[in-house]
Amino acid sequence: MSGVHVLSARVPEARAVSLLLAGSLCVLPFLLPYHEFPILSFQAEWLAAALGIAAMLAALGGRGSALVTVPAPARFLAAFALFLAAQTLIANPIYPQLPLLGALYVLYAVLLFWLGAQLAASAGLERAATVLAACLLAGALANAAAGMIQFYGLPALLQGIVDELHYNPRHIAAYGNIAQANLYANYLALGATALAFLWSRRRLRAAYALAAALLLAWAGALSGSRSALLYALWFAALALLAARMPAGGESRRLRFAACGLAGAMLAAQLAVPWLNSALELGPANQGALERLLAISAGHSEARGPAWLLALRVFAAAPMSGAGLGEFAGAAFLLGLSPEMARGEVWYSPHNLPLHLLAETGALGAGLALAGLGLWCWKTGRRYFAAPEPVLWWIIAAAGIELIHSMFEFPLWYAHFLGVTALVMGLGTDARPAAASRLRPMLAAGLCVVLAFALALLLRDYLRLDATRATGTSMTLASSADTERDVAVMHKLTGGPLAPLAELWIFLGAPLDRSDLAGRVKMSERVAHYFPANAVVVRRAVFLAFDGRAAEARGLLLHALRSFPHRCKASAAILQQALAADRAAIEPLLALTRDSGRQDCI
Numbered sequence: 001m002s003g004v005h006v007l008s009a010r011v012p013e014a015r016a017v018s019l020l021l022a023g024s025l026c027v028l029p030f031l032l033p034y035h036e037f038p039i040l041s042f043q044a045e046w047l048a049a050a051l052g053i054a055a056m057l058a059a060l061g062g063r064g065s066a067l068v069t070v071p072a073p074a075r076f077l078a079a080f081a082l083f084l085a086a087q088t089l090i091a092n093p094i095y096p097q098l099p100l101l102g103a104l105y106v107l108y109a110v111l112l113f114w115l116g117a118q119l120a121a122s123a124g125l126e127r128a129a130t131v132l133a134a135c136l137l138a139g140a141l142a143n144a145a146a147g148m149i150q151f152y153g154l155p156a157l158l159q160g161i162v163d164e165l166h167y168n169p170r171h172i173a174a175y176g177n178i179a180q181a182n183l184y185a186n187y188l189a190l191g192a193t194a195l196a197f198l199w200s201r202r203r204l205r206a207a208y209a210l211a212a213a214l215l216l217a218w219a220g221a222l223s224g225s226r227s228a229l230l231y232a233l234w235f236a237a238l239a240l241l242a243a244r245m246p247a248g249g250e251s252r253r254l255r256f257a258a259c260g261l262a263g264a265m266l267a268a269q270l271a272v273p274w275l276n277s278a279l280e281l282g283p284a285n286q287g288a289l290e291r292l293l294a295i296s297a298g299h300s301e302a303r304g305p306a307w308l309l310a311l312r313v314f315a316a317a318p319m320s321g322a323g324l325g326e327f328a329g330a331a332f333l334l335g336l337s338p339e340m341a342r343g344e345v346w347y348s349p350h351n352l353p354l355h356l357l358a359e360t361g362a363l364g365a366g367l368a369l370a371g372l373g374l375w376c377w378k379t380g381r382r383y384f385a386a387p388e389p390v391l392w393w394i395i396a397a398a399g400i401e402l403i404h405s406m407f408e409f410p411l412w413y414a415h416f417l418g419v420t421a422l423v424m425g426l427g428t429d430a431r432p433a434a435a436s437r438l439r440p441m442l443a444a445g446l447c448v449v450l451a452f453a454l455a456l457l458l459r460d461y462l463r464l465d466a467t468r469a470t471g472t473s474m475t476l477a478s479s480a481d482t483e484r485d486v487a488v489m490h491k492l493t494g495g496p497l498a499p500l501a502e503l504w505i506f507l508g509a510p511l512d513r514s515d516l517a518g519r520v521k522m523s524e525r526v527a528h529y530f531p532a533n534a535v536v537v538r539r540a541v542f543l544a545f546d547g548r549a550a551e552a553r554g555l556l557l558h559a560l561r562s563f564p565h566r567c568k569a570s571a572a573i574l575q576q577a578l579a580a581d582r583a584a585i586e587p588l589l590a591l592t593r594d595s596g597r598q599d600c601i
Contacts, residue, residue, distance in 0.1 A: 014061040015122045021055035022119060022422060023131045027139035029415040030187055033146075033163040035179035038464055038500055044178075045414035046461075049108055049454055052418050053447050056115045059122070060440055060447075067114075067439045068121045071428035072378075074113040076371030081106040083364050084324055091323060094528045095499045098325030104453050106368075108414065109421040111446055116425020129390045129426055130203060133194035136397075136419070140191020141212055144219035147174035147184060151222050151282045165283075172283045173224035182408050183416065185225035188216050189400045190419070192235070192265075196257035197393035200250050209257075217264040221272035222282075228265060230403055235262035238396050245387040254389055303350050303407065305337035310349035313358040321361035325499070329528030330358070332536070336562045344532045344563060348412065352405035372402070379427045394427040453496070460497045463488050464504070472508030499529045507534060511577035513545050520546050533559055533566040534573065541577045544584040556588050567592055 028051065029044040060067070070078070084103035088096045119128040146162045149155075151174040154162055163177050173181040195216070199209040220228045239258035245251035276282055313322050313330045322330040328345050340346055348355045356365035379398075383391045401410055401420040410416040470477040471485030492501035506526045509519060523539035536559040543552035560567060571592040577585045 014058055015119075017061075018055045018058035018115075019119055019123050019128060019131050021051055021058055022115060022128075023135035025051040025055065025415075025422065026132050026135040026419050027142075029418075030139045031142055031146075031177050033161060033177045035163060038468060038504070039461065040179050041413055041415075042461055046454060046458060048415035048418045049450065052108065052112050052115065052422075053451050053454070056111055056118075056443060057447050059115060059118050060444055067443060068117050068430040069439075070110075070114055071117050071375075071425060071430050073371040073375040073424070073428065074110045076367050076374065077106055077110050077113065080360075080364060080367040080371070081110065083360070083367060087320070087324065087360075087364075091320060093323045094326060094329070094525050097496050097498050098529075099323065101453075101496060102324040104450060105414065105417070107446060108450055109417055111443070111450065112418050112421035113425040113428075114443065116422045117428045117430035118425075120426045120428075121430060125426060126390055129393060130198070130201070132423065132426070133197050133393060134203075137191050137194040137198060137212070140188050140194070140216060143176035143178060143184065144188055144191070144215045147176035147219045147222055148215075150174055150176065153282075174219065174222035176219070181223045182225045182227055182404070183410060183413065185220050185223040185228045185231070186400060186404050186408075186410055186416070188220045188223070189228070189231040189234075190397055192216050192231070192261050193238075193393055193396040193400060196235075196238075196254060196261060196396070197389060199257050200254040200389050213261055213264050217261070217268035218272055220265060221268040227404055227407060228269065230407075231400060232262045232265035232269075234396075234399055234403055235259075235265065238392070238399075241383075241395070242392055244384065245389070245392070250389055254392060302337070302339040302343065305339050306331075306346060306349040307351055307354055309334060309337070309340070309346075310351065310354040310358040314354070314361070317361055319361045319363055321357065321359045321364060324359050326528060327355065327358050329531050332527075332531035332558075332562065335558075341563050342565065344566075345530055348409040350408055352402075352409070352411065355409065375424055375428065376402075378429070379424075382427075382429060391427065394423055397423045398427070457496055460492055460495045460501075464492055464497055464501060468501075468504045472504045499526075502526050503530050503535070506538065509538075511538070511541055511573070512580040516542065516545055533563040533569060536562075537570045537573045540588060541574065541585065544588060545577075545581055547584075549584070549587065552584075552588060553591065556591055560592065 025048055029048040032044050032047065034043055035041065081103045084099045084106065087093060087099040088103070091099070093099055116128075123131075149158060149162050150165045154164060163175070163179065165172075165174070175181045175184040176187075178184045178187055192213070195204070195209060195212050198204045199206070204212075220231075235258045239255045239262065242251055242254040242258055245254070309331050310327070312334050313327060316322070316330070316334075325347075327349065328347050331340075331346055331349075336346070349358065353365065353369060356368050360368070375398075379391070379395060383395060398420060401416065404410045411420060467485035467488045469475060470482055471487075471489035475482070477485070489501055489505055492498065493505070495501075502522055503526050506519070506522055519542050520539075523535075523542050527535050527539045536555060540552040540556040540559070543549075543555065556570070559570060563570075571589065574585055574589045574592065578589070
């Protein structure tokens with residue numbers, strides 16, 4: 001990027017490679033245009049994890065460079081990872097893979113936290129922050145351009161480079177190459193913090209900075225995300241925070257940049273939807289302000305009921321929680337509110353503290369939130385003691401993620417978690433450790449464990465992607481290919497992607513009495529992991545086949561209450577099962593007719 005100076009020959013080669021890999025983590029995973037089932041964000045998350053591991057290994061490769069101590073907040077996260085690993089062994093989870101993968105996920109955050117502290121110590125805080133900010137800005141600008149092209153019309157030349165816009169009848173919005181409008185707005189806001197920092201440090205010319213600010217604000221308005229309004233308010237607060245710096249050019253430029261970005265974001269939320277409508281540009285969509293006003297006018301909003309439901313899940317198991325990855329099943333059993341029913345499966349209550357409390361209880365949530373709270377306290381004290389632009393940017397970027405975590409779950413994605421942990425690690429005042437072989441061996445061992453997990457995940461994901469159709473349902477594939485793919489799918493049920501593999505197997509299983517005992521057990525696991533209407537109704541069918549009529553009836557009634565708009569689909573599933581055992585299924589089918597729903601009559 002013109003005007004941005006990032007590296008110096010004085011930085012040893014291994015440290016420079018580590019810094020460039022860390023910078024790549026901030027941009028490359030967010031530019032991948034491929035987002036398809038079975039996991040929409042798999043490629044981006046896998047690449048982010050691989051780049052983080054490679055960056056740490058490069059940092060270990062520098063001669064004569066001792067690692068800094070593990071930052072205190074990261075130690076709390078490491079203890080949280082051990083807690084999750086213990087849950088795998090002693091808590092009898094529905095799928096042991098879920099807490100085990102969660103532990104590895106948290107260890108990845110620990111590694112990136114540690115890497116950020118190491119980069120600040122080895123390359124210098126100013127230099128490391130400048131590189132990461134430049135990469136975030138480059139990625140945000142590329143995504144902003146992609147989102148605008150996507151929204152206003154994708155030319156054939158850019159197909160495969162820019163993700164296509166998938167129309168959601170409830171809300172049409174741009175999402176760039178990130179596949180989710182809220183995460184898209186989040187990443188654009190991260191780019192805006194980097195823009196303010198780089199311009200205040202005179203690393204970017206004013207004309208370029210103005211053009212970048214307008215592009216980010218316009219694209220943020222196309223996302224339709226209400227979180228963009230919160231980010232505008234956050235920038236206004238950051239302008240006040242910049243006033244703590246000693247009077248001078250940098251402080252003045254930083255205040256001006258923060259105020260300008262806040263104003264541009266708010267103005268874009270008003271102007272862009274109006275211009276689109278007046279000039280008939282792009283598909284009709286709701287802006288963030290319009291969506292916010294719709295809530296105040298009495299339209300449904302599911303987050304409030306989801307938060308209350310999370311508290312109920314926590315109250316049922318206050319010490320250890322429902323289990324990592326088991327919020328969806330616990331929430332369904334307690335009863336979804338009408339506002340939540342259209343989403344069917346709620347993996348998260350859309351609030352980080354409540355999610356941790358619900359799934360990991362007071363013990364797990366206490367460890368994770370203690371680490372985050374300790375970082376906020378220490379970084380805040382450090383800034384107020386000696387305010388400077390680089391600390392301002394670290395607080396600004398981390399604040400974007402923490403604000404978003406109160407209403408969504410960005411830290412449940414490895415690429416967003418990696419960037420957050422990396423930036424937070426930069427802000428820790430870690431001390432160089434005494435020469436020791438233990439610390440590099442610990443870091444290298446952690447890299448090896450995570451690399452091995454990545455290899456297993458990639459292997460199983462490629463197998464799942466290749467066989468999930470032919471190995472679970474009737475297709476035109478030959479019998480030999482079908483048998484081979486069925487065998488592969490059943491092998492996957494013993495690996496890290498077992499929950500997904502069993503979900504596909506269960507949804508494709510014929511509604512008959514074959515292997516009834518196995519299907520009843522599988523239905524219990526799958527319904528607890530992914531309690532969508534189709535899964536729950538299928539479980540009711542197999543329970544009825546198994547002679548557990550009362551249990552099947554109660555489960556179906558619960559599904560009809562939870563998903564009244566899916567009544568016709570429920571009746572269709574029951575109709576398919578009639579041929580196998582009319583006496584067992586007819587009473588369930590009668591329940592759909594007695595529900596009073598017009599679409600079931």
